[in-house]
Amino acid sequence: MLRIATVNINGIRATLRRGFGEWMTGRDADVVTLQEVRCTLADLPDAAFGGYHAVYEPGTIPGRNGVAVLTRQPPAAVRTWGAEVLVRAAGERHTSTVPAQTPTLARGISRYAAEGRYVEVDLADAPLTVASLYLPKGGLPAHLQRPGRMREAPDGGAKYQRKMHFLDAFARQLTRARREARAGGRELLLTGDLNVAHTHLDVAAWRRSQQAEGFLPEERAWLDEQLSPRTLVDVVRRLHPDTAGPYSWWSWLGQSYAADVGWRIDYHLATPGLARRAVRAEVDREHAGTRLSDHAPVVVDYDL
Template sequence: MRIATFNINGIRAAQRRGFEQWLREREPDVVALQEMRAPAAAIPPDVFGPYHLSYDEGVIPGRNGVAILTRRAPAAVRTWTGSALVRSPDEIHTHAVQLDPVTLARGLREFATEGRYIEVDLADSPITVASLYLPKGGLPAHLQKPGRMREAPDGGARYDRKMRFLDAFARQLTRSRRDARARGRELLLMGDLNIAHTRFDVRNWRRSNQAEGFLPEERAWFDSLLSPRTLVDVVRTTYPDVDGPYSWWSWLGQSFANDTGWRIDYHLATPALARSAAAAGTDREPSADRRISDHAAVVVDYDLSAAGLV
């Protein structure tokens, strides 16, 4: 089973840049998408071809939005608001449907309507797949230096908000993982986590120790998610102790040409599913002018039969 995660930085822009061709050529069975950035009525017709769409667009115009594409209609869909756009390839409706309610962890309700998380139970495999778009955040107040920041200093407000999200989401993720296990399913969390976990995940890591996305406290939080008994970073297991493969490069300058990137897009899988990974990598385009997004898709082929998951 080929499963991909892709922050597309706007479905309408991604379509113009070749998303549909990527989808046809790579033929993933499941795709987690982040930053759809479109209300349901503005999703380009037929952009997802033969796939079933599950989508939480959120309430912030032109921002966020997470989706999951599947070959077959999912057995169940869950979001933090209890509703989502769920439609088959031959449907054009844009109304959300009510879903089974989800009990949210303490502190998560602040973020529930922002279109940051959706999960589905696959119909043809005992796997729950989730798509996450984690807040970018900012610098803590003591690291903010006016004149040396692209954004105006905010006294650490964006940093504090991200840390609240991390604290609440860790509790929610534990609940999701345990709930999946109770249903006899593996859990696969994918998406843009906006954190580079180790020095192998940032090209200029020495200069990034005081940059949002690579702060010690963010990396420590990431550490807390992973263990041989809970969740495994599938791509890093495939490429231990090597730089990259990166999944994000700035649009500015020569970052892409020089491969000055960050690895911030992940497959985090429960152990049995992680062990079934047969191949993993990043779909980095051959040249800057062929980029679909500032991110690249991260694609893993899972041999479910070898792991007894079919």
């Protein structure tokens, strides 16, 4: 059995204070993928990655983004979109980066190469490529922006346009990654925070969220296009076909968490052969009574 967990930790130092290290030890996952690590290499806590071998792509934006893949065994290969990565064994404390392999990049994706949004590894002990993605949150298109009704100042749709550009470029890159994995005899698992909820089952308050970033029709249509029985399968939805949720993100504000008014935006998207081997999917809402982040770990067991 191969247990794989993904979680947007919203800052490694903050989540460690809430018990993330103890959660990692107790959950005993074989692979853990992280998003929004949000820490420079110099500031990484000694216990940041527990007893795992770590591949960390921090990006160059201070206090933002950062993705990682943690594995039991040293990875057989590491790939980014051109950025250097921290690669260290369990117990090591060095902070020097090394070049990663760079696949042929799809048109438009190199714009995001230094932002700490994507890293993938080939596992040494299974024919599987595991990727960690932090997709831009985005914003509203200009025609939906209402001054005084937004938490952020109107930007004329700039963040929306940037997200849509990323989605367009990443769709091409994802197709390449899937085909390269298949050519190498490996399955592909894309994990992470996609900042898109797919259907009404994935947003508790879906009716009033239809004009909210992350649930816009064009974002949902993009995710539709990535999923099919022949390309990528939403593993959690396959195992919970008619369930509202299980949600993986809740606002810190108000009673959203207590009332389970959440969003499902953290995914395991697997090639069909791997998806068929998924036997259990759970969301760890909290650890020892404490939320680790505004997101919760999504944990899937694969019968390999």
